[in-house]
Each structure stands twice: as C-alpha cells, then as structure tokens.
C-alpha cells in the first residue's frame with residue numbers, strides 16, 4: 001500500500017506532543033525521516049490513526065520513549081572534539097584541584113550522553129589525571145535504548161574514529177568480526193571504566209535537576225554538547241538555567257560550536273573559542289528569572305547503604321579469613337547479588353533474615369530495584385518489626401516519592417527527623433517534598449536545618465543514609481536548594 005505523506009496539521013499533532021514533553025523540534029529537512037520514524041513507532045504500538053496515537057503519546061511514557069528513541073539523533077564518538085578534552089585536562093582540572101584542594105572528588109556530567117562515548121572519554125581522561133580522590137561521572141540521556149548500549153560499553157570501530165591507536169590498545173579489547181580486520185567486530189572498553197560512570201535517564205524538559213536523588217548537583221564540569229541544538233528555544237532557556245544551578249561555584253559547562261549561546265538565557269560567564277563556548281558559574285552570578293514544571297518522578301535505584309556497610313568484596317575477603325557467621329554470609333551474598341544487578345535473587349536470599357534490621361533494609365533496597373510498589377509494601381511490613389529504624393522510614397519516604405504519594409511521604413519524612421533530629425538526609429527529603437507541594441516556607445526551614453547540621457560536621461564526614469556523600473558536599477547542595485527557594489520558581493517560558 002502506498003502511504004500518503006501527512007498534512008501539516010497531522011504532522012503538527014504528533015510533533016507538538018513530542019515538543020511539549022521533551023523540547024525536541026524537527027527542522028523541515030528532517031520531515032521525511034521523522035514521518036518514517038513515527039510510522040514505525042506507530043506500527044509497533046499497533047495504532048493506525050495519527051490523532052489517536054498523538055493522544056496516546058500524551059499519557060503513555062513508554063510509548064513516548066519508544067518514539068523518542070526513533071527520532072533523536074544519537075551521533076557521537078570517543079574524544080569527539082579533542083580540543084574540549086585538552087581544555088579540561090590542561091585548564092579546568094588544574095583549576096578545580098587548586099581551588100578545592102587534593103581531597104576534592106571531581107564531579108563531571110555528560111548531559112545528553114547518547115551511547116556513552118563522551119562519558120567514558122571523560123572517565124578515561126579523569127583516570128589519566130591521577131586525581132587523589134575517585135571522581136564521580138554521571139551520564140544521562142532521554143533515550144533508554146542509548147543508555148542500554150552505553151552500559152554495555154561495547155562499540156564498533158566507528159565510535160573510535162580519530163582516536164589514536166595507542167589509546168585504543170590501552171583501553172579496549174578487540175573482538176574481531178568474521179573477516180578478522182581491525183574495522184570489524186567489537187571494541188569492549190576495559191571493565192574498570194564501566195563502573196566509573198553512572199548512567200541514568202534524565203529528560204531535560206522535566207524538573208528533576210538539580211536534585212540530590214538524580215546526582216545532578218555541585219558539578220565541576222558539565223559537557224552538554226550537540227543536544228541543545230535539537231531543542232526549542234523555550235526549553236533551551238529552561239535547560240540553561242537548570243544546568244547553571246547544577247554547577248558548583250566556578251564550575252564549567254562545555255558546549256559544542258553549533259549549540260545555542262547559554263549566556264543569552266542565564267547568568268554564565270562565556271569564554272568563546274573557535275571550537276565551542278565554555279561557560280563558568282562565578283560567585284557574582286545573579287539569579288536569573290526562573291521556571292517551573294509539573295513534578296517529575298525519578299526512577300528509584302536504591303543501592304546498599306554504602307556509608308554504613310563495607311563493600312561486598314571487602315566483606316567476602318573478611319569472611320574467608322575469619323569464618324564469620326552464616327547470617328553474615330547470607331548478607332554478603334545478597335550484597336554481591338545486588339552489585340551484579342540480580343535484585344530479585346538478593347531479595348529472595350534475605351527472606352529468612354528479616355528480623356535483622358540491616359538485612360531487612362537491604363531486602364527493601366533490593367526490591368526497590370525490581371518493583372517500587374512491592375518494595376513499599378515490604379517496607380511498611382518491615383516497619384511493623386522495626387518501628388524505630390530511621391533507615392526503614394527513610395526507604396519508605398523515598399519509595400513513596402517514587403509512587404507520587406507525596407502527602408504520605410511528608411508524614412514519613414517528618415517521622416525521620418522526629419526520631420533523629422540530626423538526620424540531615426531526613427531534612428533533605430522533607431525539604432524536597434515541601435517544595436514539591438508548594439510549602440516553600442517549610443521547605444526553606446527544612447533545607448536550613450539540613451545545611452546547619454551538615455556545616456557542624458567536618459566537611460569530609462560521611463553522611464548517614466546518603467549513599468556515601470560527604471557533609472561538605474551536601475552542605476553545598478543545601479545552599480543551592482536555599483538559593484533556588486529564595487528565587488522565583490523555574491518555569492518553562494510560554
């Protein structure tokens with residue numbers, strides 16, 4: 001059957017939903033390719049009517065994900081634009097180390113990472129810099145399919161175009177294809193780099209950044225290259241302001257030469273070069289007009305509480321040496337299963353140990369990665385056995401947020417700070433929830449409490465329940481939250 005091209009109105013119906021939900025716009029030159037992509041996504045969803053499909057897209061995020069993967073341009077490769085990496089190596093890193101001291105763990109974010117080449121290039125660069133503290137590298141994208149590829153860290157030679165052979169030999173293992181040539185087969189990145197990058201879903205058009213739970217705060221460096229060029233102007237303005245607030249003071253944003261000027265939308269100090277514009281958030285930065293969008297829910301990934309527990313490997317080694325108890329071995333096995341991503345197996349393994357508060361909390365964390373509602377039910381049951389466990393209340397609050405049950409989450413967060421008046425994380429959760437429910441005065445009080453509690457501790461003290469964060473860092477995040485609350489909320493311009 002010959003398919004007729006869509007009318008402008010028909011096309012606009014679908015493109016409008018995509019723009020509303022993601023900020024993505026499509027130039028006329030891409031119209032045929034975009035139509036083809038929409039038709040393919042429609043066929044997968046067994047929808048034939050374009051208007052019905054547009055309506056479905058507006059309420060079904062899985063369908064939107066599928067379409068977005070079809071329509072986004074994920075073009076990327078390792079060390080794309082080498083001058084950007086030279087700038088990071090030669091100017092930015094020495095500046096960060098000098099300003100923040102050797103004990104500072106550098107925070108870098110590949111925002112719009114596509115299939116991961118940019119993020120892994122940053123991780124390699126940071127490794128070669130031999131920084132005293134292990135850096136944190138976050139990588140986010142709108143396309144879940146690209147994120148899946150990124151996590152596998154296995155590439156074709158095309159992703160390595162322009163990369164010196166010595167770098168390839170040092171960091172990749174080549175699995176040749178049928179013809180045995182260097183151009184065929186896969187290049188697998190050295191396993192140690194896979195765990196150095198945290199890949200997460202993040203849609204720039206939503207309000208999930210800056211935030212503690214998405215790791216998007218206190219960034220020394222944000223690479224946001226070749227992404228904003230695909231977004232409409234109002235989303236670009238929204239993203240520019242939010243990215244600025246994700247930066248640490250004196251942190252940098254690197255964009256590509258074809259990207260729009262961010263300093264047109266927010267107060268960042270630009271440095272123009274022939275190969276792109278670098279922006280710096282300086283102390284002088286005044287607060288730009290702000291924007292807000294409906295709350296987005298963030299997927300929960302609850303890892304074992306590393307602040308309080310030794311790593312699975314360390315525990316395993318110890319167990320061999322000292323023949324520790326079988327309960328401890330069950331815990332160790334569960335942690336190892338979690339580290340390997342076998343969350344259901346980890347949860348099953350812990351079922352006989354639920355009378356123990358630590359094992360029970362780990363059980364909830366494992367389930368949270370399988371099914372949030374099930375984890376919340378298990379956590380509620382666990383609170384019957386461990387009513388005074390701050391960790392269980394904390395887990396329940398996080399799960400209720402993920403389930404968009406904000407009123408209950410607020411009650412639980414209040415319970416955390418009632419049980420432990422020194423729980424900075426409790427005040428953080430409470431602050432975030434009160435902000436979401438528009439109790440801005442309450443949110444300010446909660447963040448102020450978190451801030452003061454954190455400042456009273458040594459900057460490098462580990463903060464309980466924080467997934468290994470240090471007091472100094474979190475105090476910085478509390479300041480950012482307070483700064484945002486002292487401002488008008490960030491709204492998507494109309």
Ligand SMILES: C[S@@+](CC[C@H](N)C(=O)[O-])C[C@H]1O[C@@H](n2cnc3c(N)ncnc32)[C@H](O)[C@@H]1O
Nearest residue numbers: 022072073075076112114142143203204225226
């Ligand atoms: C061309 S790639 C850029 C990859 C890499 N930054 C580089 O420069 O090599 C653009 C990426 O932006 C992502 N993207 C587009 N719109 C987005 C949005 N609203 N939120 C998050 N990511 C988005 C796409 O999924 C795509 O992976």
